[in-house]
Amino acid sequence: MDLAILTELSELNPKNDQIFKRALDSPHHGRPKQVKLSKKSLDLDCTICGDHAIGFNYDVLSCASCKAFFRRNANQSLEKLRCLTGHGKCSVAHDSHRKCPRCRLDRCLNAGMRKDFIRTEEEKQRRKQRLEENRSISLKRSSISESTNSSLTSPPAHVVPKSESHTESFDDIDRLLMDMNKDDNNIFHESDDLNEIEDMLFGTLPIDDWLTIENVRSIFVSNFQNNQPQSNDNNNNNDDVTDHDSALVVWSHWASKIGLQLINFFGQIDEFEKLNDEDRFLLVKFNMFSLFPIFKCYIYKTADEYYLSEKNKREEGHCRPLQACSSRERIHENFQNIMLSLFPMTEQDPVLFSLIMLIFIFSQGLAMNENQPPLKDELVVHRAQNHYIKLLWNYLINKKGETYTYKYFNELLLIIFRIQIVSNESREYFRKQFIASNAMDKMAPLMQTFLNIS
Missing domain, CATH: 1.10.565.10 (Retinoid X Receptor)
Structure with a gap:
């Protein structure tokens, strides 16, 4: 242009x-x-340990190991996690034989990993319950859809002209979407693997x-x-x-x-x-x-x-x-x-x-x-x-x-x-x-x- x-x-x-x-x-x-980023031009190493990164986990580019480590230890008391050397400067490189948990957690937090991206056990249970409820809702909808399938093929009694649809009021639109919200407010993607869903939806891009x-x-x-x-x-x-x-x-x-x-x-x-x-x-x-x-x-x-x-x-x-x-x-x-x-x-x-x-x-x-x-x-x-x-x-x-x-x-x-x-x-x-x-x-x-x- x-x-x-x-x-x-x-x-x-x-x-x-x-x-x-x-x-x-x-x-x-x-x-x-405009300079365009690419996989080749971007450093895709883990910000924490330098290993191969799998994506952005808890808001930081990181590997699978550091992602799992942070999820397990983010809410641990720092006083209980002591530095192995007492200096707070241990190497946490991916090829290290033994990584200091205190220094590794400090590295995660300093890099910007967010604790609020980790779900509590209560949140996981609520999510599991909602998924079960949504499975039931889906089954009910499926049966209703089959029973009304024949009626959907019949011609409508009245078709609104295109010119009239353009003048539909905001109130009508609001009511339409409020009905949608009532039905779909808590609808979630379903999967048999709940842990995979949690990892995919919360913390990884x-x-x-x-x-x-x-x-x-x-x-x-x-x-x-x-x-x-x-x-x-x-x-x-x-x-x-x-x-x-x-x-x-x-x-x-x-x-x-x-x-x-x-x-x-x-x-x-x-x-x-x-x-x-x-x-x-x-x-x-x-x-x-x-x-x-x-x-x-x-x-x-x-x-x-x-x-x-x-x-x-x-x-x-x-x-x-x-x-x-x-x-x-x-x-x-x-x-x-x-x-x-x-x-x-x-x-x-x-x-x-x-x-x-x-x-x-x-x-x-x-x-x-x-x-x-x-x-x-x-x-x-x-x-x-x-x-x-x-x-x-x-x-x-x-x-x-x-x-x-x-x-x-x-x-x-x-x-x-x-x-x-x-x-x-x-x-x-x-x-x-x-x-x-x-x-x-x-x-x-x-x-x-x-x-x-x-």
Whole structure:
């Protein structure tokens, strides 16, 4: 993706889509290549003893032996574990004939191994009981599914038109997901080997997953950490907001700057760059608008900071030209509610931000636009999205545990529904406002692509 070509979009051009396609399809001239981690380039030795590491155990790259040692001894009193030499500097290398348990435990703790990742016997018993209960639930569901299988093949009495489904209220979505939570709140993956499940789900992230996650995180941070739009949303052009048209123009340039940053980020992701040229263009054109609330959440850091910024803008009157419309006020209120939901879910974690954004950009039909052309290679896009969904799942399992991850994905699904509705409404609102205004010649041309203004 050549950002030099994208600069042409800073000037009005009736063929913005064509310029945009050229930018997405061009090679990466003039842009530093992101250094990609690999198994060969990364030191995969155990942090504790130097033996071959099997993955991240209890938050530290370690071998199977040190993982088992820490699980057995992490909660031991340090006073009871005495150093063999009394100096506290014993070698704990993997080829040592006898390893000092005190020095080995000290090495584990100093390396960052976390005691809170180890389950107590009570937690293990509760988990075992839940697994048994879930087996019973699964058997009941299986019998119910078989008994109702014939009814599922009968034609529905009423099919809701696609246009009506787009206007489904937030309350209906909430009720739907609350029902899901009632049924699935304590559902866990089943396995006959409980110990294997515990090891897999709590404390270990496969090295391949970690390498990919670290690559994505570093790309995200390098693009956004020191190069963000100003938190006032208007890119320091508030003095130019004097009426409705000028407010639209300032907003379009702020949104265009975010769009360019996001395009640069996606352009450094292998799965995105390998897509069909036309598919890359369609995904960015129709999905970019839905990414704005996620990016704003990263800019503001906390809900308090967001509220303070909104309060200052109201007091200074910068948003007044756009607040006269009741439709805009409703969209803004729904947008705020989405932001409040995103703050606790993202935790200002670059990994969560980057993975969620990638899941969004690879989504087919996210814009709910019936005029969106079909993708050339839907299967490749589907596989790319599934890859990052799996990474997000594994990352959360390793970081928070399984119960939290199930609830997180339910909440994420709800937020996706909300973002779809609000993004669709706001896209139409701004599109109509620009078409009806006298500001088309000053509008950021990239936004003409995102708003589908020809």
